[in-house]
Amino acid sequence: MKAAVYRRFGPPEAVRIEEAATPLPGRNEVLIKVHASTVSAADHRARGRDVPRGLGVLAAPVLGIFRPRRRVLGMDVAGVVEAVGAAVTKFQPGDAVIAMLGASFGGHAEYACVPADGAITAKPRNMTFEDAVTLVFGGLTARVFLSRAGIKPGGRVLVNGASGAVGTAAVQLAKQLGAHVTGVSSGTNPDLVASLGADRVLDYAAVDVTTEGGTYDVVMDCVGNLPFERAAALINPGGALLLVVADLEAILLAPWRSRASGKLVTAGSVTYTPEDLAFLVRLAEHGHYRTVRDRSYDLADVVAAHRFVDAGRKRGNVVLRMPASSAARKS
Numbered sequence: 001m002k003a004a005v006y007r008r009f010g011p012p013e014a015v016r017i018e019e020a021a022t023p024l025p026g027r028n029e030v031l032i033k034v035h036a037s038t039v040s041a042a043d044h045r046a047r048g049r050d051v052p053r054g055l056g057v058l059a060a061p062v063l064g065i066f067r068p069r070r071r072v073l074g075m076d077v078a079g080v081v082e083a084v085g086a087a088v089t090k091f092q093p094g095d096a097v098i099a100m101l102g103a104s105f106g107g108h109a110e111y112a113c114v115p116a117d118g119a120i121t122a123k124p125r126n127m128t129f130e131d132a133v134t135l136v137f138g139g140l141t142a143r144v145f146l147s148r149a150g151i152k153p154g155g156r157v158l159v160n161g162a163s164g165a166v167g168t169a170a171v172q173l174a175k176q177l178g179a180h181v182t183g184v185s186s187g188t189n190p191d192l193v194a195s196l197g198a199d200r201v202l203d204y205a206a207v208d209v210t211t212e213g214g215t216y217d218v219v220m221d222c223v224g225n226l227p228f229e230r231a232a233a234l235i236n237p238g239g240a241l242l243l244v245v246a247d248l249e250a251i252l253l254a255p256w257r258s259r260a261s262g263k264l265v266t267a268g269s270v271t272y273t274p275e276d277l278a279f280l281v282r283l284a285e286h287g288h289y290r291t292v293r294d295r296s297y298d299l300a301d302v303v304a305a306h307r308f309v310d311a312g313r314k315r316g317n318v319v320l321r322m323p324a325s326s327a328a329r330k331s
């Protein structure tokens with residue numbers, strides 16, 4: 001099969017298209033013929049070993065020390081089940097699915113294996129593979145963090161980084177919960193963020209959220225510039241700070257800060273479940289969740305896709321199309 005392989009940490013050019021062995025599904029695994037994946041912030045971080053301060057040592061067992069441990073990036077896939085392991089009963093060849101591979105990566109290839117009891121579920125019937133895959137990375141992350149906050153109808157939520165993959169999902173999911181949502185983005189994206197349901201959009205170049213006067217029940221930081229020290233005063237008593245991006249110190253101090261402040265402070269990695277993925281699919285099928293796809297690249301143009309993601313300005317998701325799906329699209 002063709003795969004986008006990186007054998008050294010480095011810039012986008014570290015990734016090359018190579019022939020690789022097609023994986024074989026284990027007893028409890030599903031082999032997916034991948035139609036689409038995304039190039040995400042996680043791919044950028046893994047490829048460049050660009051992790052928040054202090055997390056390099058903790059990330060080493062996952063990413064590798066001297067060279068990449070997983071040579072194919074891509075945390076998410078949308079595709080069709082090609083084969084299943086002997087013990088798999090939930091899926092069968094021909095099923096259209098979406099799945100989160102998480103820290104195992106491997107989605108930037110024509111085939112990928114996923115545990116059958118992992119975060120895999122039927123693809124939304126009303127979406128193309130390219131659109132469906134955009135539910136996975138940002139949608140699951142936003143869903144897990146927001147679930148920790150116990151948002152109530154009318155609750156006031158601030159989403160910092162509202163135009164990215166996690167932020168565009170968070171704005172929509174918080175609105176679904178009945179919250180009053182304020183999104184923070186650059187001055188080029190207020191229309192996008194408002195179109196997802198945000199009640200207010202602040203341009204971070206024009207307004208400092210920490211001094212503009214708003215207070216919130218939940219502050220969600222998808223950028224990394226609203227740590228506890230800056231955000232605490234914005235959060236109402238009993239509220240929550242969701243640190244999607246956090247350095248080691250912030251992760252270690254989160255439980256203590258929660259106890260000391262009476263405000264939930266939560267950070268760290270996310271456990272991805274099929275139930276959360278199925279929840280997003282149901283929303284999408286009922287027309288309550290919109291995909292935000294900035295642009296799509298063919299696998300052959302994977303370096304260009306990484307360059308675009310590295311610029312840090314993507315709107316929602318950048319999709320990578322696999323060769324067979326490109327051919328199908330053109331036919």
Ligand SMILES: NC(=O)c1ccc[n+]([C@@H]2O[C@H](COP(=O)([O-])OP(=O)(O)OC[C@H]3O[C@@H](n4cnc5c(N)ncnc54)[C@H](OP(=O)(O)O)[C@@H]3O)[C@@H](O)[C@H]2O)c1
Pocket residue numbers: 040041042045137138141160161162163164165166167184185186187188189204222223225243244245267268269270312313314315316317
């Ligand atoms: N904890 C976890 O398990 C977990 C899971 C997934 C992702 N993450 C992390 O979460 C972060 C966000 O991921 P993502 O996929 O949403 O990234 P993304 O798609 O690259 O989005 C980041 C967004 O931040 C915005 N931004 C840049 N500077 C900003 C500022 N000063 N104020 C407000 N917004 C700003 C950019 O929008 P504009 O162009 O509008 O500025 C961009 O769209 C990444 O660092 C990722 O590694 C963590």
